[in-house]
Each structure stands twice: as C-alpha cells, then as structure tokens.
Amino acid sequence: MIPVVVKNRVMETQNVVRLVLARSDGKSLPAFSAGAHIDIHLPSGLIRQYSLCRLQVEPDYYEIAVLKDPQSRGGSLEVHTLAIGTELVISEPRNHFPLKQGQGHVLLIAGGIGVTPLLPMAQTLQQEGRSFDFHYCAKSPNQAAFVEALEKGSFADKMHFHFSQVEGSGRMDLVSVLSRHAFASELYLCGPADFITAVLTQARMLGWSEDRLHKEFFAAPELDEIASDNETFQVKIHSTGELIEVVPEQSMFDALDANGIYLPVSCESGVCGTCQTAVISGTPDHKDVFLTEQEKNSGKWVMPCCSRSKSAILELDL
Ligand code: FES
Secondary structure (H helix, E strand, O other): OEEEEEEEEEEOOOOEEEEEEEEOOOOOOOOOOOOOEEEEEOOOOOEEEEEOOOOOOOOOEEEEEEEOOOOOOOHHHHHOOOOOOOEEEEOOOEOOOOOOOOOOOEEEEEEHHHHHHHHHHHHHHHHHOOOEEEEEEEOOHHHOOOHHHHHHOOOHHHEEEEEOOOOOOOOOOHHHHHHOOOOOOEEEEEEOHHHHHHHHHHHHHOOOOHHHEEEEEOOOOOHHHHHHHOOOEEEEEOOOOOEEEEOOOOOHHHHHHHOOOOOOOOOOOOOOOOOOEEEEEOOEEOOOOOOOHHHHHHOOEEOOOOOEEOOOEEEEOO
C-alpha cells in the first residue's frame, strides 16, 4: 500500500475530474506500463480501480481521470469530492491490459472515459515508433476528456474523433474501421459494456482472431439483470473438504466470507481480477468481464465476487 496525497485536481469536462497523486512521504512512485491501473482506497472505505492515464514524465506523480457517474455505486461520486491535500492509500500499479510486444499495426478504440488506459498506450506506441490509429468515440467534444490535448499532441495525426451528436462527425463506421485491419493488427478497446460488445461482435464477424482482441471494461455490465435466474449451489473447499452453500441472493464471496473464508476483493463486479480463484472441479457460470473467452472456456478459473456455478458443486483451490 502506498500513501498518497491529491496534489492537483482539474475538471477536464463538466463530469470528468483529473487527479494528480504524489506520495505523501515524498518518495518516488513505482514505475508502470501502459494499460496499468491502481486501486484507490477512498475515505468512505470503498476501493475502486482507475487506469493511470498518462505515462510518467517524472516518477513523482500518477494521474487518473474519473467520470462522475450517477449510476455508479458511489466510487466516482466520492472521487469527485476529493480536494487538493486529501490523503489516500493506493495499491501498486497492476496491469491486466498490457500492450503486446511486436511491430504490427495497432488499433486503439475508446468509448467515452474508456480513453484513459489507451492514452499511455498511444504515448508508448508513439515513443516506440510503431504504426497505430486511435479512434475516440463520444457524444460531443465538450463531453470527451483530453480532446484538445489530443488534437494538438504529438500523435494528433493518428487521432480519429467520432462525435455522435455533432453534425458532420457522427458515429464511427465500425465495419470500415475494422475491415481495414482485420488480419494483421492488434485491437485494444476500452469503454462501456455495450460499446465493447458491439465492437467485438463486429470484429469477430470480420475475421479478427481472439488473440488479437484486447479489451478492458471501465464498468461492469448490469449484473442485477441476471440475478433472477440464480440457483443454489455448493462450494467445496479443496484443502478441508468443507461444503458451503451459496443461495441465489448471495455471491460466492459473501457465502465464503460468512463462513470465515476470506478472499481478497476490490471491484466486486467482475472487472478487476482481484478475486480470481482456481477451480479444481465443477463448471463455473462466468458472469465477469475480466477473464478472456479462452480462460472462461478452460474452466480453470472463476471470479467468486460475481460468478456462480453450473454444477451442483464447485470445488475451489482454497
Ligand atoms: S473483486 Fe474484482 S473481479 Fe472480483
């Protein structure tokens, strides 16, 4: 855990605040690679993940940009109340969304505040002299963070803005953008769940292979919608043989916690990967957006904060 202080806060749009964080003890912050995020422990006790939205020019600062989302469970609203001088605790940077090494063309596609992890990716690609295009989709320029900087920045020639509410701009022509790169590029995609689903569906139809599709959700899909068909199942603890019942209204994490078995959790919505647990036997019913399709199909892992079981018993490596 790293103690930090809010050094600066800047409203990038009416609803997006950028916070600059520095260590409160004056030491340097750990290095990170593009796509990394940190956990922020908010004063209320909530823990939330935010992408580091700018490569470090000097090792003293991290920057995050957070959209105030009235639909959220409180984290983003609280971030918007943080004043300069507020002391917080953060985790070391973790990266579940890294850029792959290589020389091929890279396609970056951001939906709204999903731009944040893609900004350091674009910086990295530019520094490495790699070929890339960066498509940024939003409703309008004044609702899209960093537009002005991106229009004037060092990779302005790689930027393609798509503003759905601006005449003459309009929505991105997905088929056209994805067709141009279908057989050789890597795609990095971040945004809301329905945006990501639409892009991935189109990419797969156009022949993109799964290993070239990289995504990060900045919010989980509506998990509540699927709660109605939840069924009771049992979790078997591999080390002890203990069986723990998980009823429809409970998450696996809650049931384990109620029985004294602690799992680390953070987002509690299948986004961050903190609770990833190995499966010994049984068939997980994946509800998360963290594991890849291949990982889900392998049945080797499960995210107990949100996923469930298709088999009557799910044996976990605990
Ligand atoms: S706690 Fe984030 S995926 Fe489970």
